[in-house]
Amino acid sequence: MTAPPAPTAPPAPPKQPPPPVQARIRVRTPARTAGCTISADGSYAARLARAAGSPDAWYPERWTLGSAEPYAVPLPGNQPEEPSTEVLPMADGRVLVHRVAGERHVFTLLYPTGPGTGEVPLGAVECGELSLLPPAPGGTRAYAVAPGTRSSDIWLVAGGAFGPEHLAAVPGRCSGGVWLGGTDRMLALDRELDGRTKTVAVDLERGGEVSPLLQIAEDSDDRLLLADADSGLLLIRSDAPGDSRLGWGVLGGTRPVRFPESLRLPDLTVTPFAIQPGQVLTPEACGVALRIDAPGPADPAGARSWLGLWRPAARQVQQLAAPAGWLTGSGWWTRDGELCLPYATGAAPCGVARVKGPAAPAVAPTVAPPPGPPADSPTDPPAADTPLDSPAAEAPRDDVPPASPPPSPDPPKPSATRPVPLQQAPLGGRTAGG
Secondary structure (H helix, E strand, O other): OOOOOOOOOOOOOOOOOOOOOOOOOOOOOOOOOOEEEOOOOEEEEEEEEEOEEEEEEEEEEEEEEEOOOOEEEEEEOOEEEEOOOOEOOOOOOOOEEEEEEOOEEEEEEEEEEEOOOEEEEEEEEEOOOOEEEEOOOOOOOOOEEEEEEOEEEEEEEEOOOOEEEEEEEEEEEEEEEEOOOOOEEEEEEEEEEEOOOEEEEEEEHOOOEEEEOOOOOOOEEEEEEEEEOOOOEEEEEEEEEOOOOOEEEEOOOOOOOOOOOHHHHOEEEEEEEEEEOOOOOOHHHOOEEEEEEEEOOOOOOOOEEEEEEOOOOOOOOEOOOOOEOOOOOOOOOOOOOOOEEEEOOOOOOEEEEEEEEOOOOOOOOOOOOOOOOOOHHHHHHOOOOOOOHHHHHHOOOOOOOOOOOOOHHHOOOOOOOOOOOOOOOOOOOOOOOO
16 A cells, blocks of 8 residues: 655745835925936936827836937836836846835836836835936946935945845935946935035945035035036036026036036026036036026927037037927937937937037146045045135136146046045045946
8 A cells, every 4th residue: 555645845935025114204206307317328218108199198118229220118017107207227228117106115127028018026115205316327226315304315226135225324405416437336416404505425335425525605505417427527506606507617627616607598497418428638628418498387399498508618508409309308428529319209209319519629638636535534625614706716707718737648547536525716536436
């Protein structure tokens, strides 16, 4: 007689992801501000698109920009997205989606699977306000900031070991977000603290160590809008000149922040959105793309937004009509000075218009300063009590920079220093991203 088989143990239940982490704030998620988000290397873009025949139904869409002809791939889920859903392209072609359900911020990676859409759940964070930071260099990780009234939390939401990871808590309420250098180590944030907003640099490899970065005057609100890793060019908005103005400086240079009159367009809002890369040691020659908005709501054709092209060495802004269907506020430069603008129309649902920027004037290379202190040597900010109209604090208003010193045959390479605060006079401490 054969014995019955021994009973087998029931299969182990699948591992469950850890519960979401509770944050400390209770506010809303901001709406999107640009037509699409472009990866740091310009290979992919992602946006929310409207479903045909359903103007209130949104779905994520990935654009492949690195091919001979751009093309779009829809990534619809089981239900339409909310207009506040954020999307961000990753380097491998997947799209990170940030959805909000009450006070839960849910993160998912989407990818095409033939006729359908594949999803990789990443987990959730419970808090009030939280928004994705711009695409990080490298494109393998994605970050978010959750601002609060007393402190702000920085999260790694994609690319970590498992689920969202809390990286740092920065005192004050933080907004903005600009990557410094060619890696995702140094992050610049606009921090509101004690009634003033100043840009600080956060070292994500040192547990969120904070260093002052932008301090034009003691009582001014100073924000960093864009930074270029190749040239060190910075685009800044500050009320140090008396009202809110656009200015520029060079991280690692020795000249004051400048506020050109050409960037002051009365009754219009001017927002830089792309800097030409590859202009090593010649930041004055970088092309800068500007979004120009007239007051009031935009009409269906988007006629209240158009383009501006500018270089720090130029005396004027070249204003151009935007291409039909421009994904407003988005675009990227090539190294040879061509501005690429994504657009979508009924006839061309995925297109890129190319605009040749104005010829760059001859600019002498900027000499790099001597290396700063080592990375583990803290740098104290310069004194902030110099009045703005003093010789040391003068912010020139003309558009033509002073003559550059002759180039050095072998300029010293910047060391891995922490950023030095940018104040009234010299802009110092070129930061290395790694």
